[in-house]
Amino acid sequence: MRNSWADSVENVATDNVGPSGGTGASASTRRSSYVPPHLRNKPIAAEPLAPSQGGPPGNDRLGFNGPTSGSRWGGSRPDYGRQGGYSGGGRSGGGWGGRGGGWSREREVNPFGNDADVDLEQSFDQENTGINFDAYEDIPVETSGENVPPPVNTFAEIDLGEAVNLNIRRCKYVKPTPVQRYAIPISLAGRDLMACAQTGSGKTAAFCFPIISGIMRGSFPQRPRGVRTVFPLALILSPTRELSMQIHEEAKKFSYETGVRVVVAYGGAPINQQLRELERGVDILVATPGRLVDLLERAKVSLQMIRYLALDEADRMLDMGFEPQIRRIVEQMDMPPPGERQTMLFSATFPKEIQRLASDFLANYIFLAVGRVGSSTDLIVQRVEFVHDGDKRSHLMDLLHAQMANGVHGKHALTLVFVETKKGADALEHWLCINGFPATAIHGDRTQQEREQALRTFKRGDTPILVATDVAARGLDIPHVSHVINFDLPNDIDDYVHRIGRTGRAGKTGLATAFFNEGNLSMSKPLADLMQEANQEVPEWLTRYASRSYGGRNRRAGGGRFGGRDFRRDSSYNRSGVGVNYYDGGNSSGGYGNYSGGYGPGVTSAWD
Numbered sequence: 137m138r139n140s141w142a143d144s145v146e147n148v149a150t151d152n153v154g155p156s157g158g159t160g161a162s163a164s165t166r167r168s169s170y171v172p173p174h175l176r177n178k179p180i181a182a183e184p185l186a187p188s189q190g191g192p193p194g195n196d197r198l199g200f201n202g203p204t205s206g207s208r209w210g211g212s213r214p215d216y217g218r219q220g221g222y223s224g225g226g227r228s229g230g231g232w233g234g235r236g237g238g239w240s241r242e243r244e245v246n247p248f249g250n251d252a253d254v255d256l257e258q259s260f261d262q263e264n265t266g267i268n269f270d271a272y273e274d275i276p277v278e279t280s281g282e283n284v285p286p287p288v289n290t291f292a293e294i295d296l297g298e299a300v301n302l303n304i305r306r307c308k309y310v311k312p313t314p315v316q317r318y319a320i321p322i323s324l325a326g327r328d329l330m331a332c333a334q335t336g337s338g339k340t341a342a343f344c345f346p347i348i349s350g351i352m353r354g355s356f357p358q359r360p361r362g363v364r365t366v367f368p369l370a371l372i373l374s375p376t377r378e379l380s381m382q383i384h385e386e387a388k389k390f391s392y393e394t395g396v397r398v399v400v401a402y403g404g405a406p407i408n409q410q411l412r413e414l415e416r417g418v419d420i421l422v423a424t425p426g427r428l429v430d431l432l433e434r435a436k437v438s439l440q441m442i443r444y445l446a447l448d449e450a451d452r453m454l455d456m457g458f459e460p461q462i463r464r465i466v467e468q469m470d471m472p473p474p475g476e477r478q479t480m481l482f483s484a485t486f487p488k489e490i491q492r493l494a495s496d497f498l499a500n501y502i503f504l505a506v507g508r509v510g511s512s513t514d515l516i517v518q519r520v521e522f523v524h525d526g527d528k529r530s531h532l533m534d535l536l537h538a539q540m541a542n543g544v545h546g547k548h549a550l551t552l553v554f555v556e557t558k559k560g561a562d563a564l565e566h567w568l569c570i571n572g573f574p575a576t577a578i579h580g581d582r583t584q585q586e587r588e589q590a591l592r593t594f595k596r597g598d599t600p601i602l603v604a605t606d607v608a609a610r611g612l613d614i615p616h617v618s619h620v621i622n623f624d625l626p627n628d629i630d631d632y633v634h635r636i637g638r639t640g641r642a643g644k645t646g647l648a649t650a651f652f653n654e655g656n657l658s659m660s661k662p663l664a665d666l667m668q669e670a671n672q673e674v675p676e677w678l679t680r681y682a683s684r685s686y687g688g689r690n691r692r693a694g695g696g697r698f699g700g701r702d703f704r705r706d707s708s709y710n711r712s713g714v715g716v717n718y719y720d721g722g723n724s725s726g727g728y729g730n731y732s733g734g735y736g737p738g739v740t741s742a743w744d
């Protein structure tokens with residue numbers, strides 16, 4: 137018998153480039169002699185490229201006491217002709233200076249609306265409201281790599297610059313989340329980073345703050361003027377349009393009145409408008425891979441001056457669908473190689489095979505795992521119910537009725553329902569609507585306008601039920617999602633982790649219900665393991681299915697506890713002779729089991 141789920145809750149892409157399939161070759165074999173259009177017939181050496189290497193640490197002005205290897209460039213801060221711009225100081229530091237980007241002074245839209253006025257005297261020490269940081273206290277943290285900078289406990293310990301500090305207060309962030317405590321000092325020290333932390337734990341700020349602060353404080357060669365190509369200093373890639381839009385919104389808040397300009401480019405929206413934005417100047421470009429390739433091919437963007445590269449949902453960006461495009465952007469255009477740029481990879485899941493691929497993009501990096509790699513947060517109450525396909529709709533209806541009966545509905549209790557196919561999403565949305573449940577849908581066959589409209593009405597609570605394919609599985613931070621229902625389970629446990637992570641964010645609790653039947657046998661073991669790991673009640677029947685070990689194709693199948701590990705710690709990596717002894721530099725504040733899964737070539741993602 138099912139229980140009423142509501143009792144247990146206290147509070148509550150495809151990109152323009154869908155995965156094209158095909159696996160990528162290794163970095164070395166892929167590197168081609170492609171010359172971007174704006175560099176053709178041009179002596180490359182004439183372009184300002186080389187950052188000053190090996191200078192004094194770029195963060196020697198930062199109030200951070202750990203071992204600093206420092207920023208890799210611009211340490212001596214030569215005058216490259218910056219004309220104003222990054223004053224980095226509070227309100228007076230605002231306005232776009234006439235920097236190398238060449239845009240004219242314009243009025244910056246206040247991304248905080250009326251909330252921008254903060255008490256400048258307010259310190260970071262005050263208690264925050266709404267965020268239950270105690271929920272993160274016992275979380276195991278593992279770092280490995282050489283000379284790992286120590287974590288901080290407060291924002292006050294890291295000097296990100298007055299303007300950024302003010303924006304942190306405007307965001308009402310009082311304390312850094314665990315991933316921020318570790319990742320920000322590592323990034324400020326100029327180190328490459330592969331970071332894995334649970335969904336909803338603040339990874340966006342963890343990579344945005346150091347990038348913004350680094351651009352404010354760094355010195356960079358003068359960017360060419362008078363050409364129609366723009367030269368961003370930082371690139372943030374994400375797999376879906378909506379996630380890129382969200383990162384852009386967040387980054388604009390964090391960089392308000394810093395003089396750092398953030399622009400977004402994604403598919404499905406008119407390119408001309410995005411080009412106009414770019415031509416007004418760009419320091420940080422947030423983009424989806426397909427639209428970025430388009431811009432690069434049109435010579436509208438050059439990656440030649442990129443100093444910071446961040447891949448959000450990095451494992452997704454490097455899986456079979458996206459990897460060729462990412463390699464093209466990162467390795468085959470004009471981006472500086474690892475070691476000359478700072479690279480940061482973030483996700484809540486990081487299969488070892490993907491870690492191995494990712495290491496091509498990194499130089500002497502630090503691996504950080506906050507919580508077990510690929511684990512779900514125990515802020516999410518997970519339920520799994522046995523439901524035959526033919527009964528799913530009526531079962532869903534029961535859940536929604538129970539929700540209403542318990543008063544858990546409306547704009548403060550949104551429900552996100554994941555299905556496998558785009559057709560299935562349309563059909564379920566229609567069925568819900570004709571049965572009196574205000575629903576909308578988002579998937580890769582909808583126009584961009586429809587996708588954005590669906591998200592808007594969902595967020596507002598006008599349609600408090602959103603039926604979605606995996607296009608909405610990763611990264612989206614939608615307040616008040618109290619219930620995630622896996623109407624169709626994905627085929628991959630990591631996709632499940634990201635889906636349920638749309639609830640239970642930033643210390644709040646949430647509920648996730650999965651419908652399971654014989655069609656999901658391969659998920660029985662990884663699902664049971666994951667639930668057990670997150671201290672959830674695993675139904676008897678699921679344990680029985682799991683013990684019959686059906687999960688041949690799933691990366692975690694066939695093994696006991698899976699753990700969060702740096703793949704460089706594997707004996708096979710060290711045997712290959714490439715590895716250094718990363719154990720020496722590592723530390724772990726939590727016990728990890730051995731990762732016993734494998735990410736075989738047969739693994740597919742349920743992405744659409």
Ligand SMILES: Nc1ncnc2c1ncn2[C@@H]1O[C@H](COP(=O)(O)OP(=O)(O)OP(=O)(O)O)[C@@H](O)[C@H]1O
Pocket residue numbers: 267308309310311312313316333334335336337338339340341483484610611612613637638641642
């Ligand atoms: N230090 C902080 N204090 C309070 N709230 C924070 C802090 N850092 C981030 N948040 C909030 O936490 C929420 C989740 O953050 P974010 O979207 O960056 O999570 P994430 O780790 O990237 O999740 P996902 O894995 O799903 O992409 C956001 O609403 C963000 O504003």
